[in-house]
Amino acid sequence: MQFPSPVSLQFISELINATIVGSTNTLVTGINEIHKVEKGDLVFVDHPKYYDKCINSEASFIIINQPVDVPADKALLVVDHPFDAYCKIVNHFRPFEPSNKMKSDSSQVGEDTIVYPNVFIGNHVTIGKNTIIYPNVTIMDHCIIGDNVVIQSGSVIGSNGFYYNTKKNREVWYKKMPDCGRVIIQDDVEIGACCTIDRGVSHDTVIGKGTKLDNQVHIGHDTIVGRNCLMAAQVAIAGAATLKDGVTLWGQVGVNKTLTIGENAVIFAQSGVGGDLEGNKVYFGSPVQDAKIKQRELVWIKRIPELWDKVMKK
Amino acid sequence: MQFPSPVSLQFISELINATIVGSTNTLVTGINEIHKVEKGDLVFVDHPKYYDKCINSEASFIIINQPVDVPADKALLVVDHPFDAYCKIVNHFRPFEPSNKMKSDSSQVGEDTIVYPNVFIGNHVTIGKNTIIYPNVTIMDHCIIGDNVVIQSGSVIGSNGFYYNTKKNREVWYKKMPDCGRVIIQDDVEIGACCTIDRGVSHDTVIGKGTKLDNQVHIGHDTIVGRNCLMAAQVAIAGAATLKDGVTLWGQVGVNKTLTIGENAVIFAQSGVGGDLEGNKVYFGSPVQDAKIKQRELVWIKRIPELWDKVMKK
Amino acid sequence: MQFPSPVSLQFISELINATIVGSTNTLVTGINEIHKVEKGDLVFVDHPKYYDKCINSEASFIIINQPVDVPADKALLVVDHPFDAYCKIVNHFRPFEPSNKMKSDSSQVGEDTIVYPNVFIGNHVTIGKNTIIYPNVTIMDHCIIGDNVVIQSGSVIGSNGFYYNTKKNREVWYKKMPDCGRVIIQDDVEIGACCTIDRGVSHDTVIGKGTKLDNQVHIGHDTIVGRNCLMAAQVAIAGAATLKDGVTLWGQVGVNKTLTIGENAVIFAQSGVGGDLEGNKVYFGSPVQDAKIKQRELVWIKRIPELWDKVMKK
Numbered sequence: 037m038q039f040p041s042p043v044s045l046q047f048i049s050e051l052i053n054a055t056i057v058g059s060t061n062t063l064v065t066g067i068n069e070i071h072k073v074e075k076g077d078l079v080f081v082d083h084p085k086y087y088d089k090c091i092n093s094e095a096s097f098i099i100i101n102q103p104v105d106v107p108a109d110k111a112l113l114v115v116d117h118p119f120d121a122y123c124k125i126v127n128h129f130r131p132f133e134p135s136n137k138m139k140s141d142s143s144q145v146g147e148d149t150i151v152y153p154n155v156f157i158g159n160h161v162t163i164g165k166n167t168i169i170y171p172n173v174t175i176m177d178h179c180i181i182g183d184n185v186v187i188q189s190g191s192v193i194g195s196n197g198f199y200y201n202t203k204k205n206r207e208v209w210y211k212k213m214p215d216c217g218r219v220i221i222q223d224d225v226e227i228g229a230c231c232t233i234d235r236g237v238s239h240d241t242v243i244g245k246g247t248k249l250d251n252q253v254h255i256g257h258d259t260i261v262g263r264n265c266l267m268a269a270q271v272a273i274a275g276a277a278t279l280k281d282g283v284t285l286w287g288q289v290g291v292n293k294t295l296t297i298g299e300n301a302v303i304f305a306q307s308g309v310g311g312d313l314e315g316n317k318v319y320f321g322s323p324v325q326d327a328k329i330k331q332r333e334l335v336w337i338k339r340i341p342e343l344w345d346k347v348m349k350k
Numbered sequence: 351m352q353f354p355s356p357v358s359l360q361f362i363s364e365l366i367n368a369t370i371v372g373s374t375n376t377l378v379t380g381i382n383e384i385h386k387v388e389k390g391d392l393v394f395v396d397h398p399k400y401y402d403k404c405i406n407s408e409a410s411f412i413i414i415n416q417p418v419d420v421p422a423d424k425a426l427l428v429v430d431h432p433f434d435a436y437c438k439i440v441n442h443f444r445p446f447e448p449s450n451k452m453k454s455d456s457s458q459v460g461e462d463t464i465v466y467p468n469v470f471i472g473n474h475v476t477i478g479k480n481t482i483i484y485p486n487v488t489i490m491d492h493c494i495i496g497d498n499v500v501i502q503s504g505s506v507i508g509s510n511g512f513y514y515n516t517k518k519n520r521e522v523w524y525k526k527m528p529d530c531g532r533v534i535i536q537d538d539v540e541i542g543a544c545c546t547i548d549r550g551v552s553h554d555t556v557i558g559k560g561t562k563l564d565n566q567v568h569i570g571h572d573t574i575v576g577r578n579c580l581m582a583a584q585v586a587i588a589g590a591a592t593l594k595d596g597v598t599l600w601g602q603v604g605v606n607k608t609l610t611i612g613e614n615a616v617i618f619a620q621s622g623v624g625g626d627l628e629g630n631k632v633y634f635g636s637p638v639q640d641a642k643i644k645q646r647e648l649v650w651i652k653r654i655p656e657l658w659d660k661v662m663k664k
Numbered sequence: 665m666q667f668p669s670p671v672s673l674q675f676i677s678e679l680i681n682a683t684i685v686g687s688t689n690t691l692v693t694g695i696n697e698i699h700k701v702e703k704g705d706l707v708f709v710d711h712p713k714y715y716d717k718c719i720n721s722e723a724s725f726i727i728i729n730q731p732v733d734v735p736a737d738k739a740l741l742v743v744d745h746p747f748d749a750y751c752k753i754v755n756h757f758r759p760f761e762p763s764n765k766m767k768s769d770s771s772q773v774g775e776d777t778i779v780y781p782n783v784f785i786g787n788h789v790t791i792g793k794n795t796i797i798y799p800n801v802t803i804m805d806h807c808i809i810g811d812n813v814v815i816q817s818g819s820v821i822g823s824n825g826f827y828y829n830t831k832k833n834r835e836v837w838y839k840k841m842p843d844c845g846r847v848i849i850q851d852d853v854e855i856g857a858c859c860t861i862d863r864g865v866s867h868d869t870v871i872g873k874g875t876k877l878d879n880q881v882h883i884g885h886d887t888i889v890g891r892n893c894l895m896a897a898q899v900a901i902a903g904a905a906t907l908k909d910g911v912t913l914w915g916q917v918g919v920n921k922t923l924t925i926g927e928n929a930v931i932f933a934q935s936g937v938g939g940d941l942e943g944n945k946v947y948f949g950s951p952v953q954d955a956k957i958k959q960r961e962l963v964w965i966k967r968i969p970e971l972w973d974k975v976m977k978k
Contacts, residue, residue, distance in 0.1 A: 154782060209910075230544050282523075290933050306620075333966070486802045500824075620950045
């Protein structure tokens with residue numbers, strides 16, 4: 037999340053009661069999670085295993101639980117509990133703001149857009165022109181929805197991500213990351229019934245122009261879907277994944293987090309994608325493989341009995 | 351879709367600005383998509399690859415982008431853009447009619463039927479007797495729901511199908527087929543929570559008498575489900591499939607479009623059905639096979655190391 | 665279900681017009697289904713195949729369609745149609761009570777709990793403190809929801825289970841078991857968007873303290889989920905399963921009914937669990953196996969062509 041305007045490092049250090057290590061005379065532009073961090077951003081780390089990754093990321097400011105060496109153009113904010121400090125900053129800049137109206141006064145709906153009855157529109161939502169929102173849709177805070185978009189009934193846009201700070205040696209194993217990201221649905225996108233699109237935990241979840249989702253599709257937090265993608269029913273994509281333009285996922289495909297699927301890749305139904313995939317190829321299987329290789333394997337399996345006979349009956 | 355009453359071919363040709371080739375002195379009874387077309391119907395085709403299939407189908411009238419030979423009992427309607435002409439006809443006979451009421455005045459609810467709060471009922475819906483519609487259900491236009499039906503919360507009946515006219519060489523890759531079909535839910539059907547049943551794109555989606563669906567089941571457009579079928583949670587069936595009577599699909603089964611599953615077939619959980627299946631058999635796997643054959647294959651796979659040892663260690 | 669207070673066996677026998685075989689001088693404390701029955705409970709059985717299992721269960725009273733030998737501390741209630749008798753008792757003690765309000769007067773919401781607009785709360789529901797219920801959630805009758813719980817939009821808590829009395833030789837193949845159980849959601853549980861959690865058919869469905877569910881998760885009737893479990897998107901668990909504490913199910917995992925998954929087991933995405941699993945292990949596959957064994961099998965399959973060459977080309 038970018039802050040509304042840059043703030044001094046001093047302000048942040050006072051907010052979270054931190055000791056600054058390094059240059060103090062700079063401005064902080066936002067806060068992000070390690071997968072999405074940019075120059076000028078704050079990030080947090082609380083385990084030595086990830087110290088190097090954070091310090092060498094694009095982040096300019098690292099909230100950390102002990103002083104370490106830091107490059108000259110960066111600064112540390114040392115606190116006992118970096119995760120709690122992260123939450124404090126997020127809640128300061130994007131506080132939880134429940135709404136008791138069906139359409140918040142802080143939201144806007146464009147011309148010629150049809151909003152059916154029983155649609156909930158939260159705070160700071162923008163909906164474009166010539167869009168149709170069917171009954172019983174929920175659009176949570178900070179979503180941006182473009183022109184000529186269709187969202188069918190029962191879908192939820194901007195739900196909170198499934199993302200927890202996990203430590204099994206404390207009483208509360210899973211602490212929810214507060215969500216400060218948004219959902220951005222670009223023009224000409226169509227979303228089926230009973231889909232769920234989580235808002236970004238720290239960045240944005242984006243559905244690219246012209247992309248079409250069938251019913252019961254799930255898109256995780258901070259995932260970026262390109263233009264003209266197709267997803268058939270019951271596809272699920274975990275958090276912070278990237279789908280380039282023109283990707284087609286057939287029914288019930290599952291996609292793991294923080295990976296990239298290349299342009300115009302086609303994934304057959306029920307496949308499970310665990311890692312990056314090159315574009316312009318066709319894939320199948322759980323775990324997924326090149327579709328032709330997978331199909332040949334299915335044939336090879338059928339030949340085992342013949343092999344067995346040949347080898348064992350000699 | 352059948353028209354409310356037959357119209358002259360002349361009327362249609364003027365509506366879409368087409369040149370008639372063949373006999374003009376006939377009545378058009380409806381319009382349909384190639385998988386569902388009947389005698390008296392219009393159909394459209396815009397790619398030479400499908401010309402023969404369309405001309406040899408049951409359709410009496412073919413909207414096409416060039417003149418071709420046609421049997422004496424059929425006629426062509428030649429236009430530059432057959433898909434756009436199809437859309438124009440559908441929108442003429444079944445125009446989009448958004449409703450701003452929770453229950454449209456054009457809909458009827460039978461005696462002793464319980465409609466919980468927060469249920470949306472669109473235009474031209476008929477609901478039978480002694481039926482229960484739980485909260486937060488959405489029933490869109492033209493659905494017909496029988497007697498003794500149960501629809502649990504969050505389900506969406508009559509959403510638009512996932513069906514696009516696709517051309518990757520134009521600016522807009524995917525153009526939505528306008529939906530003119532209905533959903534027909536016969537007597538004694540029970541539908542779980544958060545299910546989605548798409549209306550027919552050009553025909554009807556039918557759920558047969560006595561069939562029971564668990565939660566989060568998806569049924570695609572124009573699919574015909576027989577009587578006394580069972581579908582466990584998270585089953586997904588694509589468009590224009592046919593399930594005969596007494597079919598059982600266990601949890602998370604996926605079924606491809608335009609195929610037929612025979613009577614009393616049983617498909618084990620997580621299977622993927624890609625083509626027609628004979629009835630009265632048990633199936634398993636993704637891709638699906640006869641369950642016994644699949645189970646034997648799983649055993650054969652476990653014997654590969656033994657084979658390897660025997661062959662390689664000699 | 666436990667009755668509000670114990671009733672005489674005489675009262676029950678009159679309600680269902682049964683003949684008592686065995687000791688009559690006892691009190692009946694509740695009614696249950698065979699998987700969940702306890703001492704003092706009624707159970708029913710209508711097929712000789714299951715007579716022994718019922719008579720040897722914890723049940724004190726067996727509704728049965730013919731007299732059989734019974735231990736001295738138990739009694740039979742002989743009727744022609746045990747399933748109908750079961751339904752009559754359930755409907756007597758927990759009658760169907762539709763509500764036409766968005767929040768029933770018989771329900772309670774704790775301090776500092778936020779209920780967004782468009783949430784349906786049925787009869788006899790209890791919601792604890794500091795809980796957030798997002799828009800378009802449905803909470804059906806008798807649910808008990810703890811403190812610090814989050815339920816995201818579109819979710820349905822307390823839907824009826826997918827559980828039918830099946831006889832294919834009568835006109836109505838599937839007769840719905842009337843549900844008399846509850847859903848109990850303990851403190852600190854978080855439930856994603858568009859989840860469905862069925863109430864117990866005869867007992868309770870329980871989600872243990874600190875457990876977190878992603879979007880579009882389905883939990884069947886009478887299933888007991890332990891503490892600090894994690895379920896990623898589109899997990900489905902059938903009825904009457906038991907998950908011990910700390911179990912992790914990744915996306916799209918399916919779990920069969922009436923089985924037990926041990927403490928801290930981890931199941932990788934898209935796996936299918938058909939039977940009991942030991943705790944503290946990692947699993948993968950459909951059908952599921954120890955993850956390491958499954959991964960080795962995937963490697964072995966890739967070696968079949970090499971084996972083939974060696975054996976066939978000699």
